[in-house]
Amino acid sequence: MVNGPAGRPARSLTQTLPDGVRRTTLPSGLRVITEAIPTTRSAALGVWVGIGSRDEAPAMSGASHFLEHLLFKGTHKRTALQISAEIEAVGGETNAFTTKEYTCYYARVLDSDLPLAVDVLVDAVADSILDPADVETERGVILEEIAMHEDEPGDEVHDVFAEAIYGNHPLGRLISGTPESVTPMTRTQINNFYRKRYKAPEIVIAAAGNLDHATVVRLVRKALAGTPLDTGAAGPAQPRAGDKRVRVQKPHTVVLHRDTEQAHIVLGGVGLSRYDDRRFALGVLNNILGGGMSSRLFQEIREKRGLAYSVYSYAAQYADSGLFGVYAGCAPGKAGEVLDLIRQELERVASSGITAEELVRGKGMVKGSYVLGLEDTGSRMSRLAKSELLHGHLMSVDELLGRVDAVTIADVEKVAGDLLAHRHSLAVVGPFDEGAFPPG
Numbered sequence: 001m002v003n004g005p006a007g008r009p010a011r012s013l014t015q016t017l018p019d020g021v022r023r024t025t026l027p028s029g030l031r032v033i034t035e036a037i038p039t040t041r042s043a044a045l046g047v048w049v050g051i052g053s054r055d056e057a058p059a060m061s062g063a064s065h066f067l068e069h070l071l072f073k074g075t076h077k078r079t080a081l082q083i084s085a086e087i088e089a090v091g092g093e094t095n096a097f098t099t100k101e102y103t104c105y106y107a108r109v110l111d112s113d114l115p116l117a118v119d120v121l122v123d124a125v126a127d128s129i130l131d132p133a134d135v136e137t138e139r140g141v142i143l144e145e146i147a148m149h150e151d152e153p154g155d156e157v158h159d160v161f162a163e164a165i166y167g168n169h170p171l172g173r174l175i176s177g178t179p180e181s182v183t184p185m186t187r188t189q190i191n192n193f194y195r196k197r198y199k200a201p202e203i204v205i206a207a208a209g210n211l212d213h214a215t216v217v218r219l220v221r222k223a224l225a226g227t228p229l230d231t232g233a234a235g236p237a238q239p240r241a242g243d244k245r246v247r248v249q250k251p252h253t254v255v256l257h258r259d260t261e262q263a264h265i266v267l268g269g270v271g272l273s274r275y276d277d278r279r280f281a282l283g284v285l286n287n288i289l290g291g292g293m294s295s296r297l298f299q300e301i302r303e304k305r306g307l308a309y310s311v312y313s314y315a316a317q318y319a320d321s322g323l324f325g326v327y328a329g330c331a332p333g334k335a336g337e338v339l340d341l342i343r344q345e346l347e348r349v350a351s352s353g354i355t356a357e358e359l360v361r362g363k364g365m366v367k368g369s370y371v372l373g374l375e376d377t378g379s380r381m382s383r384l385a386k387s388e389l390l391h392g393h394l395m396s397v398d399e400l401l402g403r404v405d406a407v408t409i410a411d412v413e414k415v416a417g418d419l420l421a422h423r424h425s426l427a428v429v430g431p432f433d434e435g436a437f438p439p440g
Contacts, residue, residue, distance in 0.1 A: 012217070018396035021384060022213040029201030029234035030224070032217050033384045035208040037377060043114040043209030044377035046106040047125045048385040050202040050237060053177075054100045054170035054318075056193075062177015063193045065098040066142060066185060071105065072096070073134040075127045078120070080134070086120055094121065098175055101240060101318060102389060108378055111210035115219050122205070122223035126230075130194065135187040143183070146176050153264045153429040154310075154329055156256070161266040161325055161427035164254045169246060171318060200229045201237040204389045208380035239392040240319035242275040248321070251423040255434050263335040263430035267342050268325030271419060274317040274390060280403045281411035282315055282324070282419070284362035288354055288412070289313045289345065290326055291365055296345050297326060307334050307341070319390075324419050332431050339426070339437065350420035353413040362412070366404050371397065 014024040023033040056063050072094075073080045087094045092109035094117075105125050107117040150156060159174055166172030176182075207216050224230045248270055272279050290297040290313030301311045308330040316323040326346070330338045354362075373379050374397070387394040395403075426437060 014213075014217075017394045018399070019394070021394055023388065024213070024217045025236055026200070026217075026221065026224075027233045028224075028229065028231045029199075029236045030220075030229065031204045031236055031388060032213075032220050033204060033206050033388050034211060034213045034216050035380055035384055036211055036213065037209055037380065040210050040377055041111055042108060042377050043111045043117070043207060043211050044106065044108045044381040045114065045117045045121055045207045046104050046205070046381050046385050047121055048204045048206060048389050049103045049105075049125070049198055050101070050204075050240065050389050051197045052099050052101040052103060053173060053175040055197065056170065056173075058168075058173075059181065060185065060189060060193060061173050061181040062142070062175075063185065063190060064103055065176050066138065066182065066190055067194055068096045068098045068103055068105075069138040069142060070130050070134060070190065071124050071128045073138065074129050074131060075123050076129065077123055077127070083120060083124055086116060090116060092117060100171055100175060104382075104385070106378070106381070114207070114209070114211055114216070118207075118216065118219040119223050122220060123227070125198070125203075126224060126227035128194070130187060130191050132187045135190065139182060139185075142176065143179055146174075146179060146182070149176065153258050153260050153262070154327075156258075157264040157266050157327070157427050157429040158325075160254055160256050160429060161268065161425065162323065164252065164425040164427050165248050165270060165323060166246070166321075167249045169248075171246065171321060195228065198229070199234075199237075200231050201234050203229070204385050206381045206385035206388070208384060209377040239390055242273050242319040244320050246318075246321040249425070251425045251439075253426040253428070253437050253439065255432050255436060256427075256429045257432060257434075258429050260332075260430050262329045263332045263338075263428060263432070265328045265330070265335060265339060265342075266325045266427045267339065267346075267424050268313075268323060269419065269422070269424045271315050271322030271324035272317060272415075273320055273322050275319070276317075276322075278411070278415045278418075279315075279317060280366075281407045281415045283366045283404070284359065284407050285349070285354075285412050285416055286313050286315050286324075287365040288358045288362040289349060291362070294361060296349070297328075297342065300345060301328065301338060301341055305341075307331075307338050311338075335428070335430065335432075336437070343424075346420045346424070349416045353416070354409060356409065359407070359409050359412065363404050363407060367401050370400065370404075 094107040
């Protein structure tokens, strides 16, 4: 941002980034980043806030998610019905989601309706009322959502796994919060969180589709005028720091008893942060182990033995930590055998490495999934926002593919040794008692 003389506001700064992407930093520190795709007739818009569940105090667990619900319930200009009806009247769609490190409010519309989407979405995020009656209504909705999640053991087991790794650290808590934290949360507490956390420097507005960057910036500035986000000069927030060590728990087993037809298992441990250069090798390793139908785990557990319908590996990356895990859903009576096979495969990769053929296939899967995932305006918009909000810079598609191409067998084997050659934590949801799974 360019700072002006005393008493005068700073000027906006516009830059051209890789792949023709353009970014404007407003005097308030809020950033607008766009990618023009003239061959489409649609546009995707997202208002991304660098605040998530890990930014909450224990007593406020679930506040970010609660707020996500409330920001669509009415502003000084629109009722909740008007917010949804104005977008749906032009065939568009709008929604939101909360993660541990950021929250996103998004819309997809025809290119000609982008001005409407900007006005509605920015209004909702910048100037919501948080009516007390709406707080009580959405509290009930969220409590039902939490209960519904508990009825999905295949999802719940991943939360149990995260808690097994991180314990009471914010990364180990539920994004939704718990009934014990959501029930007593007051409108005043939520509003204070909203106004203290949702600041212009923490916000990135991203758009992709058939659009003009300067026009989008003008639309954003118009929509922000007179709202609490129309503030004085400030620099944009830096990406969340990744230089501190997150305390994790020693490897152990957590069994959550549920009267389910299947056993749901996650075995794994600490992974890599999103700033770790080894993340490209981990992406390749992940695909070799459990990233598709040709992966080792899928072939060994499902194709050869028919022990599970779903089995896969995955990685989650945060600013200062990460997770790597293997999931399997199987008949309760087969859980021990499936777990043994998973452990054997992890040990085999850690000790014996991978083949040249697996390296080629794993790299191809990473590159293919990335490029094919950029085929619609929504994914292109997400790429822009995440690059700006989480990394502070945009890596071109060619540069990213080059980083994957540069991964060697030695790189994959090194990260496999670092992450897999030790005891892991185990999370199980199913018809079992504590102690049913001895340490492996």
